[in-house]
Amino acid sequence: xxxxxxQEKNTKARIGKLTxxxxxxxxxxxxxxxxxxxxxxxxxxxxxxxxxxIVLSNTYHLFLRPGLDVIGEAGGLHKFMSWDGPILxxxxxxxxxxxxxxxxxxxxxxxxQSHYDGSVQFFTPEKVVDIQRVLGSDIMMPLDxxxxxxxxxxxAERSVKRTTVWARQSREYFLKTRKKEGDQFQFGIVQGATYxxxxxxxxxxxxxxxxxxxxxxxxxxGEPVPVMFETLDWVMPLLPEEKPRYFxxxxxxxxxxxxxxxxxxxxxxxxxxxxxRHGSAFTxxxxxxxxxxxxxxxxxxxxxxxxxRVCKKYTRSYIRHLLNSNEILGxxxxxxxxxxxxxxxxxxxxxxxxxDRYQEFQKEFLQNYKSELEPSIV
Amino acid sequence: xxxxxxQEKNTKARIGKLTxxxxxxxxxxxxxxxxxxxxxxxxxxxxxxxxxxIVLSNTYHLFLRPGLDVIGEAGGLHKFMSWDGPILxxxxxxxxxxxxxxxxxxxxxxxxQSHYDGSVQFFTPEKVVDIQRVLGSDIMMPLDxxxxxxxxxxxAERSVKRTTVWARQSREYFLKTRKKEGDQFQFGIVQGATYxxxxxxxxxxxxxxxxxxxxxxxxxxGEPVPVMFETLDWVMPLLPEEKPRYFxxxxxxxxxxxxxxxxxxxxxxxxxxxxxRHGSAFTxxxxxxxxxxxxxxxxxxxxxxxxxRVCKKYTRSYIRHLLNSNEILGxxxxxxxxxxxxxxxxxxxxxxxxxDRYQEFQKEFLQNYKSELEPSIV
Numbered sequence: 168x169x170x171x172x173x174q175e176k177n178t179k180a181r182i183g184k185l186t187x188x189x190x191x192x193x194x195x196x197x198x199x200x201x202x203x204x205x206x207x208x209x210x211x212x213x214x215x216x217x218x219x220x221i222v223l224s225n226t227y228h229l230f231l232r233p234g235l236d237v238i239g240e241a242g243g244l245h246k247f248m249s250w251d252g253p254i255l256x257x258x259x260x261x262x263x264x265x266x267x268x269x270x271x272x273x274x275x276x277x278x279x280q281s282h283y284d285g286s287v288q289f290f291t292p293e294k295v296v297d298i299q300r301v302l303g304s305d306i307m308m309p310l311d312x313x314x315x316x317x318x319x320x321x322x323a324e325r326s327v328k329r330t331t332v333w334a335r336q337s338r339e340y341f342l343k344t345r346k347k348e349g350d351q352f353q354f355g356i357v358q359g360a361t362y363x364x365x366x367x368x369x370x371x372x373x374x375x376x377x378x379x380x381x382x383x384x385x386x387x388x389g390e391p392v393p394v395m396f397e398t399l400d401w402v403m404p405l406l407p408e409e410k411p412r413y414f415x416x417x418x419x420x421x422x423x424x425x426x427x428x429x430x431x432x433x434x435x436x437x438x439x440x441x442x443x444r445h446g447s448a449f450t451x452x453x454x455x456x457x458x459x460x461x462x463x464x465x466x467x468x469x470x471x472x473x474x475x476r477v478c479k480k481y482t483r484s485y486i487r488h489l490l491n492s493n494e495i496l497g498x499x500x501x502x503x504x505x506x507x508x509x510x511x512x513x514x515x516x517x518x519x520x521x522x523d524r525y526q527e528f529q530k531e532f533l534q535n536y537k538s539e540l541e542p543s544i545v
Numbered sequence: 546x547x548x549x550x551x552q553e554k555n556t557k558a559r560i561g562k563l564t565x566x567x568x569x570x571x572x573x574x575x576x577x578x579x580x581x582x583x584x585x586x587x588x589x590x591x592x593x594x595x596x597x598x599i600v601l602s603n604t605y606h607l608f609l610r611p612g613l614d615v616i617g618e619a620g621g622l623h624k625f626m627s628w629d630g631p632i633l634x635x636x637x638x639x640x641x642x643x644x645x646x647x648x649x650x651x652x653x654x655x656x657x658q659s660h661y662d663g664s665v666q667f668f669t670p671e672k673v674v675d676i677q678r679v680l681g682s683d684i685m686m687p688l689d690x691x692x693x694x695x696x697x698x699x700x701a702e703r704s705v706k707r708t709t710v711w712a713r714q715s716r717e718y719f720l721k722t723r724k725k726e727g728d729q730f731q732f733g734i735v736q737g738a739t740y741x742x743x744x745x746x747x748x749x750x751x752x753x754x755x756x757x758x759x760x761x762x763x764x765x766x767g768e769p770v771p772v773m774f775e776t777l778d779w780v781m782p783l784l785p786e787e788k789p790r791y792f793x794x795x796x797x798x799x800x801x802x803x804x805x806x807x808x809x810x811x812x813x814x815x816x817x818x819x820x821x822r823h824g825s826a827f828t829x830x831x832x833x834x835x836x837x838x839x840x841x842x843x844x845x846x847x848x849x850x851x852x853x854r855v856c857k858k859y860t861r862s863y864i865r866h867l868l869n870s871n872e873i874l875g876x877x878x879x880x881x882x883x884x885x886x887x888x889x890x891x892x893x894x895x896x897x898x899x900x901d902r903y904q905e906f907q908k909e910f911l912q913n914y915k916s917e918l919e920p921s922i923v
Contacts, residue, residue, distance in 0.1 A: 203870040204863070210874060212854070233841070233866040240842050241862060249858050463611070464618050476590070480627050484619060485582070488611040492581040495873055496588060 168352055168379050169194075169411045169432075176523040179403070179430035180516075185411055187253040187305035188350050189245065190220070193517055194411060194432040197423070197509045198223040198255055200440060203232070204248040207440045208499045209506065211250045216476065217507045218514075221253040221305075223435045226298055227262035231281045231288070235301045243303030255435070256304035257415075258295050258356075260311050261384075274329065276310070292336040296344065299351070306352045308382065309337030314360040316389040323360035326385075330358045331372040338376045352379035354413060360385055361394055363401045370405040380411035380433075387416040387436075395422075399429045406430075420449055420512055424532045427516050428525065434513075439505035444498050446490050449508040453537035457501060462487045475507040546730055546757050547572075547789045547810075554901040557781070557808035558894075563789060565631040565683035566728050567623065568598070572789060572810040573894055575801070575887045576601040576633055578818060581610070582626040585818045586877045587884065589628045594854065595885045596892075599631040599683075601813045604676055605640035609659045609666075613679050621681030633813070634682035635793075636673050636734075639691050639762075652707065654688070670714040674722065677729070684730045686760065687715030692738040694767040701738035704763075708736045709750040716754045730757035732791060738763060739772055741779045748783040758789040758811075765794040765814075773800075777807045784808075798827055798890060802910045805894050806903060812891075817883035822876050824868050827886040831915035835879060840865045853885040 170184045185192040199206045199214065202225045206214060214222070229238060233247075241247035244254055260277070263270055267279035267288075276291035292310045299307035310333050314326040334355050341353045355373035359365035373381065383402055386395050399414070406412055413433035414426050423434050439449065446458030450470035455462075457469065468478035469486070477486075477500045489497025519528035548562045561572040577584045577592065580603045584592060592600070607616060611625075619625035622632055638655070641648055645657035645666075654669035670688045677685035688711050692704040712733050719731045733751035737743030751759065761780055764773050777792070784790055791811035792804050801812050817827065824836030828848035833840075835847065846856035847864070855864075855878045867875025897906035 203867070203872055205867055205870075205872050205874045208873045208877075210877065212858075228870075232870060233862070237842055237862060237866070241844055241860070247860075247863055247866075249860075249863065464615055466619055480590075482619070482625075482627075484611070484615060485625055485627065488615070488625075489581070489583055492583075492606075492610060494581055494583050495586045495876065496583040498873065499586075499588065499877070 168349065169409065171409055173521060174408075175520045175525045177526040178428045178529070180427050180520045180525040181430060181432070182517050182520045183411065183432060185253075185432075186349075187221075187352070189251060189253045189305050192220045192253055195427050195513055195516055195520075196220050196433060197513045198433065198435040199506050199509070200225075200435055200437040201248070202228050202437075204229060204244065206506065207437075207444065208495070208502045209440075211248070213503055214506070215252075217510050219252070219506070219510050221255060222250060223255045223257070224248075224302070224304070225259070225262060226256045226295065226302065226308075227259035227266065229256075229302065230259060230298055231283055231286075235298060239301045243301065245303060253305040254302075255306040256299050256302050256308065258308040258310045259290060259298070260295075260308075261313050263290060264313055264315075272312070272329075274332065292333040293340045296337055296340050296353075300344065304351065306354060306380070307341075308354055308356060309334050309341075311356040311358060311384060313385050313388065314358060316360070316385075318360040320362060323358075323362050323365050327359050327365050327369045327372075330356065330369065331376075334373055334376055334378075338378065354378050354380040354382050354411075356382045356384040356415070357402055358385045361390065361398075366398060366401045367405060370402050374405070374407065378410075380413060381406050382413040382415050382433075384415045386414065387418060392422065396425065396429075399426065399431070403430050420509070421533055421536050423509075423512065424516065424529055424536075427520075428529050439509045440502050443502035443505040446501065447505075448501050449505050451532070451535055453535075457483055457487050458490050459487075469501070469504050470508075473504065473508065473511075475504050475511070477501075477504045477507075546727065547787065549787055551899060553898045553903045555904040556806045556907070558805050558898045558903040559808060559810070560895050560898045561789065561810060563631075564727075565599075565730070567629060567631045567683050570598045570631055571895055573805050573891055573898075574598050574811060575891045576811065576813040577884050577887070578603075578813055578815040579626070580606050580815075582607060582622065584884065585815075585822065586873070586880045587818075589626070591881055592884070593630075595888050597630070597884070597888050599633060600628060601633045601635070602626075602680070602682070603637070603640060604634045604673065604680065604686075605637035605644065607634075607680060608637060608676055609661055609664075613676060617679045621679070623681060631683040632680075633684040634677050634680050634686065636686040636688045637668060637676070638673075638686075638688050641668060642691055642693075650690070650707075652710065670711040671718045674715055674718050674731075678722065682729065684732060684758070685719075686732055686734060687712050687719075689734040689736060689762060691763050691766065692736060694738070694763075696738040698740065701736075701740050701743050705737050705743050705747045705750075708734065708747065709754075712751055712754055712756075716756060732756050732758040732760050732789075734760045734762040734793070735780055736763045739768060739776075744776060744779045745783060748780050752783070752785065756788075758791060759784050760791040760793050760811075762793045764792065765796060770800065774803065774807075777804065777809070781808050798887070799911055799914050801887075801890065802894065802907055802914075805898075806907050817887045818880050821880035821883040824879065825883075826879050827883050829910070829913055831913075835861055835865050836868050837865075847879070847882050848886075851882065851886065851889075853882050853889070855879075855882045855885075
């Protein structure tokens with residue numbers, strides 16, 4: 168599945184190639200989030216304009232709405248949403264813990280109530296594999312228990328233990344029900360909260376199970392950014408070089424640039440779409456709030472250095488007017504730019520790695536990039 | 546400005562050519578409504594995909610937000626919204642009567658309070674020309690008094706009188722302030738409510754003023770459809786052949802097909818965009834409510850006979866799911882199809898007229914087209 172093409176000279180950054188049933192993906196890469204089978208405000212035609220390589224979608228949401236019968240009859244998620252490229256779906260576990268009502272966790276699985284209609288559902292490791300078989304995602308994730316932040320030692324231990332047990336069940340069931348090698352892949356998810364030994368234990372136990380790739384989960388759940396990166400220090404040395412590494416739910420552009428330098432290959436976050444819908448745009452100089460009155464007569468593009476269709480055509484003044492008028496086009500234009508920014512950033516990252524200048528790239532990026540709202544992580 | 550290319554053999558339908566500073570428009574044509582400087586949910590790139598010839602925008606809204614200072618500094622409305630094609634702007638009069646608060650009508654003009662922020666504004670015939678000079682619209686409309694439905698005789702008489710006085714002032718001021726012939730055009734608006742003699746009086750008085758084209762206003766304000774078409778019977782024989790005729794705010798597809806047969810050249814309505822946002826799509830067989838549960842597993846396109854990008858790619862099932870999930874893409878896909886449907890309908894209409902088969906076209910269209918919600922006008 169994964170071919171490591173190059174290890175950068177001065178950092179732990181690397182480039183590789185993931186081969187899926189729906190196409191080859193150059194790593195490191197970013198996956199725009201399409202929770203309900205759509206990357207919010209954007210058509211797939213728009214995503215293809217700038218060579219989006221893969222999208223992520225959410226098992227929990229799709230399972231509840233429109234439901235597996237609809238997606239199954241459509242011929243799977245690719246056909247349902249008319250996207251021929253690769254798809255990664257999560258396990259739904261995170262949403263069960265963050266969105267669902269009245270959940271009841273047992274060793275067998277997790278019972279929960281739909282946050283849409285209150286219907287009672289039960290996820291087991293096997294059922295989550297079955298669901299993702301119907302979805303037909305190229306990369307599926309196993310049911311895990313995502314520990315919150317903060318999390319006491321006892322809970323973190325329990326979560327690692329359960330995650331490993333479920334991971335083993337998931338992998339066995341996945342291999343047993345697989346029709347053909349390579350039609351779908353399955354990753355393991357390292358848990359362990361903020362405890363070094365638990366993170367290391369989780370990583371080792373999952374490696375024994377031999378997944379197709381490894382994700383670091385239970386991050387970006389409210390912990391300070393340095394704590395999030397500490398997890399990488401602990402886990403990354405244990406992960407096999409020859410398998411892809413996925414930092415789940417990360418992150419802001421500067422965090423991505425830093426994590427690539429630690430050897431991460433895969434990212435997903437709803438930041439470019441969600442921030443876009445709230446009027447924020449990403450630029451190489453940091454984030455700007457287009458909605459702000461300072462842009463009322465700003466007839467320049469969101470980002471002068473950006474080559475995206477929106478920056479070549481539309482002004483901050485116009486986009487601000489659209490946002491202030493609650494016009495959907497405003498949300499679309501700013502989201503288009505933001506997702507382009509992320510996808511294009513990954514392209515620049517891959518080029519820098521290929522030319523053994525990632526250290527300089529990273530330094531320059533982090534020097535220029537000023538977030539207005541978060542303390543810099545440099 | 547207008548060249549009448551052909552009068553159809555068996556009906557009053559005709560094809561022509563309007564030459565504006567921003568391009569030539571083939572008539573009859575439809576103008577998608579871009580109230581706030583955007584056709585709701587669609588980018589201008591989308592509109593150009595199917596050769597939208599012209600858009601309409603609203604003086605009242607743009608005047609209040611973002612305001613003339615912003616659009617003026619941007620270099621006019623074309624530059625502000627990045628649309629190089631022709632634009633028609635209305636006078637704002639209709640919105641003053643339908644949206645604004647606390648309006649006070651005098652012979653000099655109309656005072657009103659912005660429905661956004663309560664600020665007090667005053668429109669005069671001259672000011673409305675000035676505003677549309679700043680907007681730089683290719684076709685501007687003069688301030689008029691749009692009578693409501695129902696409307697008593699006395700009020701209708703007053704409205705016609707005032708509309709004529711204002712029309713004369715508007716035209717004089719327009720000609721006096723014009724920099725160059727053909728940089729902008731100005732139409733007259735026929736009022737007179739549901740009174741034949743007042744409609745005829747209004748038409749004659751406006752023709753004396755010699756506008757560049759003529760609109761029939763004060764229609765689609767709540768009157769029954771047959772009453773609306775009665776207005777055409779009275780007014781159309783009086784309008785000069787060599788000038789374009791615009792049926793303001795009309796209408797449903799079957800109404801457009803009928804009105805073309807009466808010799809109308811120009812249409813605008815927010816129906817395709819507004820109905821789209823409420824989950825209705827237009828097809829040659831009538832309107833369908835994509836949101837309905839019957840489409841849950843309907844994996845066909847909105848309209849099998851439609852050549853638009855949405856129909857070639859997306860299913861009713863997927864679009865219904867998006868609408869039910871409050872996903873913006875759902876609104877966009879259905880609006881895209883609907884506006885395409887209108888623009889494409891006009892293209893088919895022009896072809897039928899060119900080939901002297903408009904009578905058959907009209908008959909076939911009206912036989913096949915079944916509205917679910919309105920009684921047919923056939």
